[in-house]
Amino acid sequence: MADVDRKDRAEVEVPLGMVHSALLEPFRIRLFVDDEVVVDAEITYDTAHRGIERMMEGMPVQKGLILTERICGICSHIHIWNGTRMVERGLGIEVPQRAHHIRVIGNEMERLHSHLLYLGHAFEILGHETFSMRCFMFREPVQNMLFFLSGNRVHYTIPVIGGIRPRCDIDKDKKQTLLAMLKSLDEELKAFGNRVINDTLIVSRIKDIGYLSKEDAIKYGALGPNMRASGVNFDWRIKVPEYKDNFDFEVIVREGGTVLDRVACRLFECLESIKIIKQALETLPDEEPINVGYELGRMGYSTSYNEAARGEIYDSCSLDDLGRIQSYINRTPSMSSLSAMEVSCIGDHLTDATITIVSCDPCLTCTNRVTVVDENKDKEYILEPEDIRRLARRKI
Amino acid sequence: MLKEISRKNAIHIMLVYTGGCNGCDIEIVNAVLSPFYDIEQYKVILTWNPREADILAVTGPVTKKMEPALKEIYAAIPEPKLVAAIGSCAINGGPYANLGGDLGSSDQIVGGVSKVIPVDANIPGCPPRPEDVLQAVVSVVPLLAKKR
Ligand code: SF4
Numbered sequence: 001m002a003d004v005d006r007k008d009r010a011e012v013e014v015p016l017g018m019v020h021s022a023l024l025e026p027f028r029i030r031l032f033v034d035d036e037v038v039v040d041a042e043i044t045y046d047t048a049h050r051g052i053e054r055m056m057e058g059m060p061v062q063k064g065l066i067l068t069e070r071i072c073g074i075c076s077h078i079h080i081w082n083g084t085r086m087v088e089r090g091l092g093i094e095v096p097q098r099a100h101h102i103r104v105i106g107n108e109m110e111r112l113h114s115h116l117l118y119l120g121h122a123f124e125i126l127g128h129e130t131f132s133m134r135c136f137m138f139r140e141p142v143q144n145m146l147f148f149l150s151g152n153r154v155h156y157t158i159p160v161i162g163g164i165r166p167r168c169d170i171d172k173d174k175k176q177t178l179l180a181m182l183k184s185l186d187e188e189l190k191a192f193g194n195r196v197i198n199d200t201l202i203v204s205r206i207k208d209i210g211y212l213s214k215e216d217a218i219k220y221g222a223l224g225p226n227m228r229a230s231g232v233n234f235d236w237r238i239k240v241p242e243y244k245d246n247f248d249f250e251v252i253v254r255e256g257g258t259v260l261d262r263v264a265c266r267l268f269e270c271l272e273s274i275k276i277i278k279q280a281l282e283t284l285p286d287e288e289p290i291n292v293g294y295e296l297g298r299m300g301y302s303t304s305y306n307e308a309a310r311g312e313i314y315d316s317c318s319l320d321d322l323g324r325i326q327s328y329i330n331r332t333p334s335m336s337s338l339s340a341m342e343v344s345c346i347g348d349h350l351t352d353a354t355i356t357i358v359s360c361d362p363c364l365t366c367t368n369r370v371t372v373v374d375e376n377k378d379k380e381y382i383l384e385p386e387d388i389r390r391l392a393r394r395k396i
Numbered sequence: 397m398l399k400e401i402s403r404k405n406a407i408h409i410m411l412v413y414t415g416g417c418n419g420c421d422i423e424i425v426n427a428v429l430s431p432f433y434d435i436e437q438y439k440v441i442l443t444w445n446p447r448e449a450d451i452l453a454v455t456g457p458v459t460k461k462m463e464p465a466l467k468e469i470y471a472a473i474p475e476p477k478l479v480a481a482i483g484s485c486a487i488n489g490g491p492y493a494n495l496g497g498d499l500g501s502s503d504q505i506v507g508g509v510s511k512v513i514p515v516d517a518n519i520p521g522c523p524p525r526p527e528d529v530l531q532a533v534v535s536v537v538p539l540l541a542k543k544r
Contacts, residue, residue, distance in 0.1 A: 051504050055492070070491055073419025073523065117426060136430035154419040154523050 037349060056328045061087060061296060062161060064325045068315075069155050071330065074114050076155050077106045078308040079330070082315045084159040090302025090319070093294045098287050099163035100242045101280045102170060106149070106158045108273040108280075113142040114309035115266040115273075122263060125358045126205055134192060138185065145181050148174065163290030175281055182281075186274045193267045203260060210259040210356030212344040217257070220343055221336035224311025229265040230257035236307035246283070247276050259359040296323030310334055403450070404541045407440045409533075410449035410473070414466055414509070416456020416490075420483035420523040424453060433526045438534055446472035450540055451533075457485045457492045458506040470513045478540055480517040481509040482529065487518045
């Protein structure tokens, strides 16, 4: 009867969501508050369950992999890349190095736009509209680069089994333009990063709140930048051969574990991403970007891990004789980062809770994919769009 | 007259995300409302309060879980109101419409937005380009001004 205990301890329960200005995605977080201090938090997220894995059952694998991209509109590339990579590993398909490079470019651009979106959103919740708009302004050139590279702003569909789609190939002109775009982005982002880290207003607002210790990060399974901001040094990019063998970059680790560290960690990761894209563009091998000489057939259970913008992503499935998907499993980082997010809210002021939640970068559309919806149990839904941003502003 | 002018000068959009992939969502909030495309220059403002909204923008296929919530939000918006379904998911369910395949409909998804509430404008695309959204909104605003 955990619920009763919580209510005993807490004076008031503050529900945020399902539709709420701080959350964007429909999920509900119930904060149990005692004299304005959060004593417990509870997240309900099952509103966006769509059953993608079920839909992929029995689909031809090429078709199914395109569907994986529709799991999430922020980190779409990594889903299809990881799925393709898994099939290639399982069937032993050779992939040209040029294709690997372009896939890495796609992933790093995605990390850039995801992190910039996160920063913009975080500053908006803090009430710092100027910084937030600056971040969204930085994000547009990245989206333009992706559009230029692949022809879509959100679902790029770059990888295909055996390589990449020819339309996403990078020729000489494309390369020059991309390098020029990157250069200006790099300079502007560095200046902006300096400005943020040295801004007393922002720093005083986000330091020392939303603390997540190293032990808790490991215990509750925080992943990606959330984990690295708490001092755990791990990144799949140092293990995945596509990254490890070709590129030279740093893994950003910070010891603090507060909101400030999570924000700073992502800022610095953006700069590392630019570094990787530059290297990839400059060392792009000259060859055919796709290997079409493969045969699909029965594949036993195969797995693949990779580093998405929000942390570790895992895919696995097997194929039947005709190359149709069987029991596709996809585990996304937000899944386990959410419990860490609950923990880091506890002990803070109520007004800090929203920024803590946002600083953990929840992305619910992928997480919901694997939740079982029990309609009979939880019928309640709350529509209280109080303007938390106004609250946050008052605090500043 | 006065009503028309004042209404035209402050159009509020409320965005409800009903279970899509986030793609459309982010395009609306962070591209169309960002300084780059800047829909606010047409005096269209984002709000999260249904009581002050004029246009309800819905993205994503409607999941069973969100269906009552969506209806409630729709009811809470004062007349006159418009509903825009943004993205192929919201128009007809997109890739999720065929969840059960030949076996029938899905347990989780109701389908397009028009199955739940009346829709006035459809903006196709996966996701629609920000330019398209801008154009759609600009062409829909006069409709709203004329409505009583
Ligand atoms: S239309 Fe496309 S981008 Fe929009 S929610 Fe659906 S799958 Fe995502």
